[in-house]
Amino acid sequence: MLVTANKSWLNEQMMAEEKDNSKQNVWSLQRLPELTTAQFLKWQRLLEERIGISITPQRQSFLQTNLGARMREIGCQSYEEYYQRVNSGTEGIIEWSVLVDRLTVQETRFYRDLDSLDLVKDYILTRPVDELKASPPELWSVGCSTGEEPYSLAMLMFECMDLLKLQVYFGITGSDISKPALEKAKKGLYPARKLVTLSEELRDKYFTKQEPGDQFAIAKSIKDRVCFARINITELGNAPMHGMTIIYCQNVLIYFRKWRRKEILSRLAERLRPGGLLVLGQGEITEWEHPDLLRVKTDKALAFIRKPDKN
Numbered sequence: 001m002l003v004t005a006n007k008s009w010l011n012e013q014m015m016a017e018e019k020d021n022s023k024q025n026v027w028s029l030q031r032l033p034e035l036t037t038a039q040f041l042k043w044q045r046l047l048e049e050r051i052g053i054s055i056t057p058q059r060q061s062f063l064q065t066n067l068g069a070r071m072r073e074i075g076c077q078s079y080e081e082y083y084q085r086v087n088s089g090t091e092g093i094i095e096w097s098v099l100v101d102r103l104t105v106q107e108t109r110f111y112r113d114l115d116s117l118d119l120v121k122d123y124i125l126t127r128p129v130d131e132l133k134a135s136p137p138e139l140w141s142v143g144c145s146t147g148e149e150p151y152s153l154a155m156l157m158f159e160c161m162d163l164l165k166l167q168v169y170f171g172i173t174g175s176d177i178s179k180p181a182l183e184k185a186k187k188g189l190y191p192a193r194k195l196v197t198l199s200e201e202l203r204d205k206y207f208t209k210q211e212p213g214d215q216f217a218i219a220k221s222i223k224d225r226v227c228f229a230r231i232n233i234t235e236l237g238n239a240p241m242h243g244m245t246i247i248y249c250q251n252v253l254i255y256f257r258k259w260r261r262k263e264i265l266s267r268l269a270e271r272l273r274p275g276g277l278l279v280l281g282q283g284e285i286t287e288w289e290h291p292d293l294l295r296v297k298t299d300k301a302l303a304f305i306r307k308p309d310k311n
């Protein structure tokens with residue numbers, strides 16, 4: 001009797017699941033309605049408030065496509081229902097991080113901006129050796145995506161230490177808002193196509209080909225110098241980094257409104273040690289000055305040095 005009851009209960013469950021799945025299948029083939037202006041503004045506001053990213057009306061279809069793709073995956077039937085979902089409890093926090101990952105541009109590569117890296121190299125090579133020994137360099141790659149940027153900085157630092165014939169300890173932090181990007185960064189495994197911008201010399205020195213497959217693992221010596229943290233660039237007030245030697249922030253500010261870029265830069269300036277270097281991407285901010293910073297005189301990169309302390 002008990003067995004029969006259980007059986008029929010199971011059957012009911014299976015039928016309910018099938019019904020549910022068929023609903024999802026039908027749904028996944030359905031075209032999603034257009035985002036209304038009111039809905040677009042609501043999502044735009046939420047994204048801007050929480051992560052600072054401004055989605056202009058011209059990019060409404062980008063937002064709609066990404067919201068729609070995610071809603072189909074999880075069987076969510078309306079923009080409003082999905083809005084409620086990302087705003088509710090622990091589940092909402094997890095769903096929000098998936099969405100943010102979809103909406104942020106994570107394009108990056110090793111040794112992406114050679115001119116800026118040359119500037120970093122010159123800066124390190126011209127530091128007094130006593131200073132390097134007494135206070136080991138601390139670098140921060142802000143908006144590091146999948147790790148190519150902080151790992152490039154680590155390779156560059158090793159190259160500098162070789163040239164200076166020094167063995168000082170240096171540390172690099174890579175931070176980003178995207179959890180999946182940081183997970184990839186921590187693994188330090190990259191497909192061959194990601195390494196095409198690297199010289200053969202650097203590739204052979206700092207990567208090992210994994211067999212079988214076309215993955216390359218970054219050297220332990222590099223990995224050991226880099227740590228990763230999830231930090232929202234609009235909430236730098238809570239970031240534990242202070243007294244940084246170099247802050248490297250490229251291809252991130254472009255996604256923010258001008259007033260917010262300035263606010264972020266002021267927070268970054270505070271986190272530099274006197275004499276520290278802030279490196280941005282060319283053209284990422286114009287007509288910006290900070291009382292504690294001096295612009296580095298070069299046409300090839302956009303960088304600032306923090307003035308020495310007054311006392």
Ligand SMILES: C[S@@+](CC[C@H](N)C(=O)[O-])C[C@H]1O[C@@H](n2cnc3c(N)ncnc32)[C@H](O)[C@@H]1O
Nearest residue numbers: 051104105108143145176177178232233250251
């Ligand atoms: C185009 S990638 C730049 C990667 C690297 N800096 C480079 O230049 O190759 C932009 C990165 O900024 C991150 N990002 C966007 N909004 C952010 C925020 N509010 N806080 C922290 N990181 C953010 C994205 O997740 C993405 O990984």
